[in-house]
Amino acid sequence: MNCEDLMNIPKIYSGMKLIAGGSGMYRNIRWIYFADCTQCLSDDFKVSQLIHGGELVIVTNAALTDNDDKMLSMIVEMNQKNVAGLVINVGQISPMLTEYCNDNELPLFELSYDLHLIDLSQIVCKALVEEESNTNSIDQLLAAIIYSSNINDADIKIRAGYLGTSISDKNHIVVLKLNKNNKLQDSYENLQRYIRYEFKNYGLQKMLMLWQIDTGIMLIPSELFSRDLLSNILTRIIDHISSYYGIDAKAGIGSAYEYISELKKSFQEALNSIKISHSESKSQKVFFYDNLGIYSLITQIKNDKFLDEYVNNHIGKLIQSDVLQEGDLCKTLEAYLDHNCNAAAAAEHLFIHRNTMRYRMDKIKKILCCELDDLDVYLELKMAFEIKNYRESQKDQS
Incomplete structure (x- = not known):
């Protein structure tokens, strides 16, 4: 769940207002952190030791919000740890903080007194738990599609419906391959949320995605995404991975198939597209199986x-x-x-x-x-x- 998803929750929308940092609404929320302790006011306090990134930080202590220098210093430190956003009580947001959040694309929300902190906490935590449960079920569904020997198209469509998504018409399997390293470690969850956000902007509300070590696997409906659009989105994701994490990545796209039982072929085609990528231009990052030419024949030879x-x-x-x-x-x-x-x-x-x-x-x-x-x-x-x-x-x- 990112900040935009948060504001789409009716009770949150009616009790919180976006003040600044609207360009950063894509930031993913991992959990809530209350930065209201008296310890926060001490000169030797280091908030970076208590957060890990992705927190929705809530500050309601007037003794802290009235201290512009201390508040700004703490927010700068938290932003360096990639927090998701900042929530402050109505009437406690300074112009200096608003300017910083706008400049750094850090969502800043004003919390009304009508939305109690206990209610805010329960709503956000419940949404995060439900999202995690739904994501695990989606992982299992996509794994069944690409790995199971015998699957029934009708059964898969019913399971997809239970998860709030649908599989119809023709679909591609897209494989996103990261260079082998451990730089991401615990950041795969944030990366998955970023990828979902990119595709959501073009109408794919719930995407089937499975992550395995350094490989992301996605099911993409061909009717929503032309080849050019899909290539542009994947290129943007790869550029983000390179600039944000310092990791090289490539994407392979299998052919589009109408029957779910054929999507494992698309998966293998996507993998094969990446396998031959070293033979192509080093600047190219996205590879369509349909464009492999003679390589599409060679990759079929397993001997x-x-x-x-x-x-x-x-x-x-x-x-x-x-x-x-x-x-x-x-x-x-x-x-x-x-x-x-x-x-x-x-x-x-x-x-x-x-x-x-x-x-x-x-x-x-x-x-x-x-x-x-x-x-x-x-x-x-x-x-x-x-x-x-x-x-x-x-x-x-x-």
Whole structure:
């Protein structure tokens, strides 16, 4: 639940008013923290030692709110710990605090005397517990869809209805993969809430999402999200993860399927899209399975030995020559093939002289014992390099 969700609760909406920091309504609420103790007034008090991030902080002690310097110092410290928002009694909010909250996108709420603290606490805590319970049930439902061998579409739709969501028409499975590390640790919950918030802005009120270690799995209805819109949302999420957590991430999108029982295929396609991502542009972060081209065929071959033998049979001698002589023959031949067998264009791409290109190509032909202008040879070599790149990307991720 974020601050916007909080204000959508009728009793909260009628008893609390947003004063500042409206741009930060996406901030997620983890729990409530009452910062009203007399200890807060002492000079050596460090509020950062008592909060962990995501708290909705409530301050009603006039002795504290009337002290602008102390109040601002405490709020700055809490904001550095990424609290969700600040709630202060009516008539106790200073212009200085309002300005700070606006500048830092920290939601600041004014609490009326009609909404008692005990009622506010009960409402928020109940909403958080219900959200946690609902999230766990959604996790189990999505896990059943992508992992169960035998599922009944009608049963899944009924279970989804009980959870307040629906699964209809065509859907994609999206996989969000984070680089292996432990930087997030306890922040996965906040990240999931941010992702839900991003999709909620475009009409997806309740999203089926499952998080497993460093991988997020989502079910996305294709009728709500065009390819461009989905790509833009995922790019924004990935950029947020990079800037906020310092972690690189990539997203793979499987094909859209009408039947729920086929969504496990979309899940595998999304995984395969990420597997080949190392073979694509490093700047690209979002990969659609439909755009994989020849890779969509390669990823269907589960026999790794067969793939490795194909590479070895066609360009194995070239690979070995590069290893022994620290050469660039594989790189040269791949550039030659990528430029439709145009040696001049390949030389320009590699930043080498044409004579150097000619020398390397003669050496390549001698090692491979083949004529490169033969269409069948071209296709075989092209396929060999595609498989080589795919297998290398698999090893990089293992």
